[in-house]
Amino acid sequence: MLELQNINYVKKNKEILNKITAGVERGESICLFGPNGAGKSTLLKIMASLIKPTSGKCEISLSTPKTVGYIPQQIALFPNMSVKDHLKYYQKLTKQKDQAFINEMSSALDLNSIMNKKVEELSGGMARKLNLAVGVIHRPEMIFLDEAFVGVDLAFKHDMLTWLNKLNNQGVTIVFVSHDWHVIYNLAKTMWVLQDGKLMDQFLIKDISKREMDYQSEDSALKKMFALRKFDYEKNGN
Numbered sequence: 001m002l003e004l005q006n007i008n009y010v011k012k013n014k015e016i017l018n019k020i021t022a023g024v025e026r027g028e029s030i031c032l033f034g035p036n037g038a039g040k041s042t043l044l045k046i047m048a049s050l051i052k053p054t055s056g057k058c059e060i061s062l063s064t065p066k067t068v069g070y071i072p073q074q075i076a077l078f079p080n081m082s083v084k085d086h087l088k089y090y091q092k093l094t095k096q097k098d099q100a101f102i103n104e105m106s107s108a109l110d111l112n113s114i115m116n117k118k119v120e121e122l123s124g125g126m127a128r129k130l131n132l133a134v135g136v137i138h139r140p141e142m143i144f145l146d147e148a149f150v151g152v153d154l155a156f157k158h159d160m161l162t163w164l165n166k167l168n169n170q171g172v173t174i175v176f177v178s179h180d181w182h183v184i185y186n187l188a189k190t191m192w193v194l195q196d197g198k199l200m201d202q203f204l205i206k207d208i209s210k211r212e213m214d215y216q217s218e219d220s221a222l223k224k225m226f227a228l229r230k231f232d233y234e235k236n237g238n
C-alpha cells in the first residue's frame, strides 16, 4: 500500500532522514518511535505526501489523494467556530455524504455534548478529539497521526483509541508518532524505531521485550525510553 525506497531528506545542509526503506501493508497500525529530533514527524509528513523527500521514492497506492487523513501535532482549529460548525465545514470541504459515519464518529468521540461550544471554550483534550474528528471526517483509507494524544486524559484517550481501533479493524491503515506507552500498547501492532534519521528496527509489538534488549548496552535515549515501558511499583514503595 505504501513503499518507501531509499528516502533521504536534507534541510539546511542537515541530513534529517537517511536511506529509509520500508513498506506498509493495508490494515497495519504502526508506531514511529524514537527520541526527540529522530526524524519521526518528517518521515510521517513524507508518508502522508505533505512534503517531498530530497531523494528516494514514496509510493502510495490509494484510490484518490483524498483518502489520506493527517492529524497534525499542532491543533489546527478555528477558535471562534463551534464544534458543530467545524464538522459541517469539513464535511462540505471533503464532500462527505455519509452522515451516518459522522454521527457514529461524533458519538464514539463523545462530541454530542459539546456540539455548541466554540473551540476557544474547549479544554485541551476536547480540542484534540475535535482535531481527530475533522482529520478523519472523509473516512480516509490511511490515517497519519502526529502526537495526537498530547494532554488528553485517560477517558478521552480511551474514546479516541476505541474509535481508531474500530477504523483499523475495518481495514483503515494507521501510522502514528507517539511517546505514550498507553497509546502505543492500545493502538500499535508494529513499531518502527528511528534514531538520528535512520530506521534502526521494525518489529511486532508482541516482540518488544526481546527487541528492546538491542538498546540496553549504551546509555542512549532509546534505552531510557524503553525503560519507562514498565513501571516498577515495588521499587516505588506501592
Ligand SMILES: Nc1ncnc2c1ncn2[C@@H]1O[C@H](COP(=O)(O)OP(=O)(O)OP(=O)(O)O)[C@@H](O)[C@H]1O
Binding pocket: 011, 012, 014, 016, 034, 035, 036, 037, 038, 039, 040, 041, 042, 043
Ligand atoms: N524545516 C526544517 N528546517 C531545518 N531543520 C528541520 C526542519 N524540519 C525538521 N528539522 C530538524 O530535523 C530533525 C528531525 O525533526 P523531526 O521533527 O522530524 O523529529 P521528531 O523525531 O519528530 O522529533 P520530536 O519527537 O521532537 O517531535 C530535528 O533536528 C529538527 O530540528
